[in-house]
Amino acid sequence: MYAYFPEMYPDESLYSVLARLRTHLGGLSSVQFQRWLYAGLLHPADFELVGGINVIAYNAYGTSQRDLDALIDDHTGLNYYLRYQEASLAKSCRSMYASGEERGLLIWTGSATSNIGRVKALRYCSKCLEIMHASYGEFYWRRAHNLPGSLVCPDHGCPLCLSSVNLYRLGRFDFISADMAICRARDHLVCDMPPEVIPLAQQLAKISAGFLKASDCHQSRVDWAADYMAKIRTLGFMRGTTMVDDKKLAIMVSDVYSGIYPYLKDCFCERRDGFFPILSMLRHPKSGFHPLDHALMEVFLSRAGSTRTLPTSRIINLYEAEHHAIDAGYRRPCFGDVEDWDAIDRVLRDVVLLIADCIRSEQPPVRISRVEVERRLPVGGRIGKRLQHLPKTAEVLSRYVETAQDFQSRRVRWHISQFVRLGKPITAAAIMKVSGIRFTQRSRIEQLIVEFKDAGASEAGAD
Numbered sequence: 001m002y003a004y005f006p007e008m009y010p011d012e013s014l015y016s017v018l019a020r021l022r023t024h025l026g027g028l029s030s031v032q033f034q035r036w037l038y039a040g041l042l043h044p045a046d047f048e049l050v051g052g053i054n055v056i057a058y059n060a061y062g063t064s065q066r067d068l069d070a071l072i073d074d075h076t077g078l079n080y081y082l083r084y085q086e087a088s089l090a091k092s093c094r095s096m097y098a099s100g101e102e103r104g105l106l107i108w109t110g111s112a113t114s115n116i117g118r119v120k121a122l123r124y125c126s127k128c129l130e131i132m133h134a135s136y137g138e139f140y141w142r143r144a145h146n147l148p149g150s151l152v153c154p155d156h157g158c159p160l161c162l163s164s165v166n167l168y169r170l171g172r173f174d175f176i177s178a179d180m181a182i183c184r185a186r187d188h189l190v191c192d193m194p195p196e197v198i199p200l201a202q203q204l205a206k207i208s209a210g211f212l213k214a215s216d217c218h219q220s221r222v223d224w225a226a227d228y229m230a231k232i233r234t235l236g237f238m239r240g241t242t243m244v245d246d247k248k249l250a251i252m253v254s255d256v257y258s259g260i261y262p263y264l265k266d267c268f269c270e271r272r273d274g275f276f277p278i279l280s281m282l283r284h285p286k287s288g289f290h291p292l293d294h295a296l297m298e299v300f301l302s303r304a305g306s307t308r309t310l311p312t313s314r315i316i317n318l319y320e321a322e323h324h325a326i327d328a329g330y331r332r333p334c335f336g337d338v339e340d341w342d343a344i345d346r347v348l349r350d351v352v353l354l355i356a357d358c359i360r361s362e363q364p365p366v367r368i369s370r371v372e373v374e375r376r377l378p379v380g381g382r383i384g385k386r387l388q389h390l391p392k393t394a395e396v397l398s399r400y401v402e403t404a405q406d407f408q409s410r411r412v413r414w415h416i417s418q419f420v421r422l423g424k425p426i427t428a429a430a431i432m433k434v435s436g437i438r439f440t441q442r443s444r445i446e447q448l449i450v451e452f453k454d455a456g457a458s459e460a461g462a463d
């Protein structure tokens with residue numbers, strides 16, 4: 001049994017309790033402290049799921065199961081990850097964790113394979129710090145401040161601040177306690193969001209924090225999808241009785257989330273299924289979804305009924321544009337309000353770049369024209385009418401779009417390379433025939449053949 005174990009504060013992470021314990025004991029190195037804590041063993045200092053919890057509970061409280069349960073429910077992030085799991089899986093994960101085994105838990109719950117990252121730098125709320133100091137005379141790290149997607153304090157609605165403790169840069173076994181110097185060292189906000197976005201951020205933070213409480217409404221992913229589908233139906237996002245109205249839903253997702261999206265994007269590392277995979281959650285409940293996806297769904301369902309919908313003629317559907325970019329494996333662009341031309345411009349520029357690259361890589365070659373780019377854009381032909389608002393997109397278009405002559409040259413070069421590949425004799429007449437270029441262009445084709453052969457000869461010479 002430990003000779004001393006500190007009092008634990010409301011919503012304090014067990015990581016924080018152990019970090020304070022280390023500070024209170026004074027002078028122990030990380031490894032010395034770990035050996036003292038775990039009777040000679042070492043466990044990684046994980047913020048959400050501290051390992052060897054059975055050893056800690058036994059040495060702090062004895063063999064009481066109730067104390068062990070309270071320690072898990074009130075001071076770790078286990079419930080957050082088990083919230084949307086089936087009852088049997090949640091039960092086995094819990095007993096696994098309670099027996100001191102934390103490795104593999106995030107894999108079992110599907111969170112390890114999610115593209116939603118865990119918090120790197122620990123966060124705090126300035127108002128909470130004042131309350132902690134007044135009530136307890138010391139500071140601590142709260143679980144609710146350090147969940148993915150939490151940007152503001154769920155209690156005070158204050159934007160969270162970043163401390164200098166970066167969990168990814170610390171030693172694996174380091175527990176670092178909160179103090180004023182650490183909290184104020186960086187002294188900048190997680191993000192500087194406009195006041196009108198804060199209520200949405202607070203709602204999301206509150207719902208996420210609610211997932212930390214123990215829950216007994218576990219059900220299968222298919223049942224969760226059926227529940228969501230029933231609510232979507234009630235909200236009127238259906239075409240007929242069984243088909244979801246994708247377009248209407250996408251517009252509403254843009255409407256609800258476009259304001260907060262730029263501030264949330266750091267949580268998502270190159271998601272292939274896009275920001276908030278609502279359609280996958282409704283249609284493909286087999287794949288695992290992160291608790292943050294469910295929090296986004298809950299917020300969406302609560303807001304979709306009351307949010308003002310912008311007239312469709314005024315918006316470019318950024319949600320679809322973004323999906324297009326993600327589907328093609330491109331880095332996710334960011335966007336702000338749907339009427340924010342600068343944000344729209346950035347998204348479209350990235351999508352246009354992507355499409356232009358796709359067209360350029362196609363074989364046989366296709367001409368990169370503005371019409372062809374627009375045809376492939378999910379926003380249809382509207383872009384052309386709005387180019388005066390979209391300087392970055394216009395610049396990319398002007399750089400990539402080919403003249404007829406540029407394209408002919410590229411096509412001729414491609415045909416020549418095909419002839420080389422197939423070992424056919426290269427003649428101007430044969431190239432003209434396959435590329436469909438008129439006789440008047442013969443001299444240019446001959447010149448391109450000469451250039452191609454020269455380039456080949458110089459390459460061979462260089463080798």
Ligand SMILES: [Zn+2]
Binds near residue numbers: 125126127156158
């Ligand atoms: Zn607070």
